[in-house]
Amino acid sequence: MQIIDMHTHSAYSGHGEGSIAQIVQRAEEIGLSTLAQTEHLVLPDGMDPLFETSMSMPTMQNYLAELRQLREELHERKSPLELVIGIEADWLDDRARELEQLCAPFEYVLGSVHFLDRRPIDDSRDLSVWDDYGHDGVWRRYFETWLDMVSAAGPITCFAHPDLPKKYGWWPSFDAHDYYLEMAHATARSGRMVEVNTAGLRKIAGEAYPGVELLREFCCAxxxxxxxxxxxxxxxxxxxIEKAYALMREAGYTKVAVARADGDRRYIAL
Ligand SMILES: [Zn+2]
Ligand SMILES: [Zn+2]
Structure with a gap:
């Protein structure tokens, strides 16, 4: 079965390792059919002054140029790998218009919530928002912010890690099912995609984002x-990625959606 990877980072945004050339080389070695490189987008002034979690504007220009060059090279040697030029954009209140501009050069835009009131929820250097809002408070605000993102018009292609707050194993004490239904229906109305993100398996959460209960609602919707x-x-x-496919099957999916560089989608049967 075809393996794809639609969410990847490199050294470009300060906290990853390796060059994009190394990632593309690795993608060819392991036989991916599609790779989307999705580095973290520029953040508003002052939010990441040392560029440890995002790119600066000049770095982002280099990132784009390097991806275009690498794709040119793939075409020249007729590689079967499709490289999609992507970005991971942080959703922040009042940022819809800015995202429209910043994301314009990209073919694939992941929409992510990592910040509540501009405070990180999943950055181990500062988890103070968890003390101030409480676990349930972070979860509720996260779901509500995620819903705001999904309901807004804009350049996002795919909504990322819908239950990210479970990263450190801090689960809500309430039943989140009503939020799940709302998230699934709002995403369906938006016409955009959601992802299964396997990073959760490498974290204390011990499962992919989203878990099967939430993924089932996305499938039903x-x-x-x-x-x-x-x-x-x-x-x-x-x-x-094979585990992600298995999770999708368990949730009721029969096909995986794959964004193409030209903006279309193709599908792989599960
Ligand atoms: Zn990411
Ligand atoms: Zn993310």
Missing amino acids: GVDCTVGSDAHSPQDLGFA
Whole structure:
């Protein structure tokens, strides 16, 4: 069965390892049919002054140029690998118009919530929001922010890790099912995709994002689903993609959606 990876990072945004050339080389070695490189987008001034979790504007221009060059090379040697030029965009309140501009050069845009009120929820250097909001408070705000992102018009192709707050094993004490239903239906209305992200398997959470209960609701609502490793090094490329496919089958999916460089989608039967 074809293996794809639609969520990957490199050294470009300060906390990953390896060059994109190494990632592309690795993708060819392990036989991926599609690779989307999705580095972290520029953040508003002051949010990441040392560029440890995002790219600066000049770095982003280099990133784009390097990806285009690498794709040219793949075409020249008739590689079967399709490289999609992507980006992972942080959803922040009042950022819809800015995202439209910043994401314009990209073919594939992951929409992610990593910040609540501009405070990180999954950065081990500062987890103070968890103390201030409480576990249930973080979860509720996360779901609500995720719903705001999904309901907004904009350049996002695929919504990433819908239950990211479980990363450190801090689960909500309440039944989140009503949020799951709302998230699934809002995503269906948006016409965009969701991902199964296998990074959760490498974290304390011990399971992919989203878990099967939430993924089942996306499937029932008719939301297309793709998969990504969220690798931050070439070694993690393609990590547990077969497990992601198995999870999708368990949730009721019969096909994996794959974004193409031209904006279309293709499907792989599960
Ligand atoms: Zn992310
Ligand atoms: Zn990511």
